[in-house]
Amino acid sequence: MKNNIIILGGGQAGIYAAREIRQNDTEANIKILGEENLLPYERPPLSKDFLLNKKNEDDLYFHSSDVLKNENIDFENISISKVDFENKKLFSKNEDIYTYDSLLISTGSDNKRLSLDNNLNDDVYYLRNLEEAKTIKEKVSDKNKITIIGGGFIGLEIASSLSQLQKKVTVIEIGNQLMGRIIPKQIADLIQKTHLENGNKIILNKQIDKITKKNGINDILLSDNSLIQTDFIIAGIGSTPSVKLFENTNLKLDNGIVTNQFCETSIKDVYAAGDVCNFYHPFYERNMRLESYQHAQNHGICAGKNIAGVKTEYNSIPWMWSDQFNLNLQLTGICDDYDEIIERGNDINNGVIYFFLKNKKIRGACGVGIMGKVGRDIRITSKLTEKNTIVDKQILSDQNQKLNKLIQKQ
Amino acid sequence: MSEENWIEVGSTDSIEEEDLIRFDHQDKTFCVYRLTDGFYATDGICTHEAVHLEDGLVMDDEIECPMHQGIFNIKSGEALSPPACEDLKTYPVKVDNDKIFIKID
Ligand SMILES: Cc1cc2nc3c(=O)[nH]c(=O)nc-3n(C[C@H](O)[C@H](O)[C@H](O)COP(=O)(O)OP(=O)(O)OC[C@H]3O[C@@H](n4cnc5c(N)ncnc54)[C@H](O)[C@@H]3O)c2cc1C
Numbered sequence: 001m002k003n004n005i006i007i008l009g010g011g012q013a014g015i016y017a018a019r020e021i022r023q024n025d026t027e028a029n030i031k032i033l034g035e036e037n038l039l040p041y042e043r044p045p046l047s048k049d050f051l052l053n054k055k056n057e058d059d060l061y062f063h064s065s066d067v068l069k070n071e072n073i074d075f076e077n078i079s080i081s082k083v084d085f086e087n088k089k090l091f092s093k094n095e096d097i098y099t100y101d102s103l104l105i106s107t108g109s110d111n112k113r114l115s116l117d118n119n120l121n122d123d124v125y126y127l128r129n130l131e132e133a134k135t136i137k138e139k140v141s142d143k144n145k146i147t148i149i150g151g152g153f154i155g156l157e158i159a160s161s162l163s164q165l166q167k168k169v170t171v172i173e174i175g176n177q178l179m180g181r182i183i184p185k186q187i188a189d190l191i192q193k194t195h196l197e198n199g200n201k202i203i204l205n206k207q208i209d210k211i212t213k214k215n216g217i218n219d220i221l222l223s224d225n226s227l228i229q230t231d232f233i234i235a236g237i238g239s240t241p242s243v244k245l246f247e248n249t250n251l252k253l254d255n256g257i258v259t260n261q262f263c264e265t266s267i268k269d270v271y272a273a274g275d276v277c278n279f280y281h282p283f284y285e286r287n288m289r290l291e292s293y294q295h296a297q298n299h300g301i302c303a304g305k306n307i308a309g310v311k312t313e314y315n316s317i318p319w320m321w322s323d324q325f326n327l328n329l330q331l332t333g334i335c336d337d338y339d340e341i342i343e344r345g346n347d348i349n350n351g352v353i354y355f356f357l358k359n360k361k362i363r364g365a366c367g368v369g370i371m372g373k374v375g376r377d378i379r380i381t382s383k384l385t386e387k388n389t390i391v392d393k394q395i396l397s398d399q400n401q402k403l404n405k406l407i408q409k410q
Numbered sequence: 411m412s413e414e415n416w417i418e419v420g421s422t423d424s425i426e427e428e429d430l431i432r433f434d435h436q437d438k439t440f441c442v443y444r445l446t447d448g449f450y451a452t453d454g455i456c457t458h459e460a461v462h463l464e465d466g467l468v469m470d471d472e473i474e475c476p477m478h479q480g481i482f483n484i485k486s487g488e489a490l491s492p493p494a495c496e497d498l499k500t501y502p503v504k505v506d507n508d509k510i511f512i513k514i515d
């Protein structure tokens with residue numbers, strides 16, 4: 001009997017899982033259920049090249065419908081509103097029923113929303129999907145003063161893009177640095193400097209007290225009683241795993257769907273991958289949740305292998321990037337568990353990297369430079385991390401010495 | 411094939427093994443690689459965004475873009491890993507008297 005495999009969520013993790021299953025199982029029925037009426041597409045350009053009109057919708061799709069057809073992967077545009085794990089069934093609002101033998105959950109994440117106590121909710125915009133990117137692009141076209149609430153990656157990328165479209169941009173951040181959740185302050189400060197040099201205003205350490213609207217202008221009252229007047233508001237205040245559907249089921253949740261290193265959830269034959277997972281990472285010996293392109297792809301592939309019966313451990317060293325103005329920021333591994341920090345370079349033109357070491361071994365690194373200047377070193381760092389190499393700190397800190405020496409030295 | 415199209419890049423010892431150099435000619439940028447079995451050349455700019463591959467990492471027969479880790483096969487130019495999806499142009503290379511030449515069309 002053919003295995004009936006359903007992939008719930010048609011994003012990056014979902015499509016990579018589907019194709020990997022097909023590679024390993026030519027027989028299975030594979031169906032992706034996605035609530036966006038779009039084939040799986042890349043989200044990174046939404047806050048960057050799509051807003052900047054350098055990429056259009058057709059450039060975003062991972063694969064054409066022909067690829068899916070050739071590989072006999074079915075995509076159905078439907079939103080699932082109920083699950084019955086016991087009887088292996090999913091239900092749509094109209095009570096369409098989908099029965100599976102194996103299920104992959106790849107529902108991604110949802111933007112956190114500001115809690116506004118008046119009816120201004122429709123006047124604050126968010127960015128997660130193509131629909132929202134189109135709305136923002138259209139709405140800002142005749143606006144001048146834009147305020148971004150939240151100085152995280154997505155907020156700052158939008159700030160960079162809109163600044164390049166000649167908008168006057170203000171970013172309001174509640175914390176005492178930009179990207180405070182994961183980026184070291186030294187790097188955040190270098191990026192802040194670039195925003196300032198390009199005319200963006202950055203306000204740190206301030207909360208929003210109230211937003212009111214009069215004659216099309218928004219008044220944002222801050223915690224220190226200062227007032228910002230703006231034509232348009234976009235909030236990027238973080239995200240939460242998309243798990244609402246599973247809240248009253250016995251699927252184990254804890255900051256996402258809890259999975260082991262094989263992408264298995266607490267329920268037999270139910271797997272999860274991508275942004276929605278709080279997965280066990282054997283190398284770091286702890287659980288983590290990541291929102292990154294590389295992770296969504298590799299985790300999806302790993303889930304696909306396991307669903308197809310090829311038992312595979314997920315041990316990929318985390319990696320992500322963010323592009324703002326002509327800067328490219330990269331992060332590998334984890335930067336919150338260390339006993340020593342080593343700095344490499346001090347000029348953003350050649351790239352600046354901070355390495356985070358524990359017991360003389362690299363646990364993670366974060367760097368920034370003009371257009372890919374840190375890419376090679378960060379990539380080598382991922383390899384050194386993965387191989388648990390005891391590193392020569394002198395080479396690490398000297399930009400004139402190539403890091404691949406450290407790999408060859410082993 | 412006219413001889414004029416072969417452009418001198420430099421001497422063979424200007425590139426370490428498993429490494430590359432950037433070569434600019436007129437208004438174009440190329441990357442010239444030294445792999446274990448010889449020399450190869452491709453366009454110098456990633457097909458994903460306008461980023462110089464000279465800052466990328468050469469691993470076996472592959473060049474990885476330093477910006478978003480798109481991967482290309484150096485010998486065929488094939489885009490192997492997203493976000494790169496468009497192939498990279500490749501160029502013939504010859505070595506004559508310890509000098510590297512690439513053929514630009
Ligand atoms: C604006 C933006 C910019 C980004 N930039 C970068 C970057 O520069 N670098 C980087 O490394 N990462 C970046 N990311 C992160 C990266 O895109 C995500 O980590 C990745 O898309 C996660 O893939 P996923 O498959 O887990 O989820 P998603 O791609 O979000 O896909 C989940 C899909 O599931 C669908 N779904 C959810 N619930 C249901 C349901 N009940 N029924 C049916 N379908 C459902 C959703 O509609 C969605 O289509 C960015 C993300 C965004 C939003």
Ligand code: FES
Pocket residue numbers: 456457458459460461475476477478479480481492493494
């Ligand atoms: S610029 Fe090369 S992969 Fe994006």
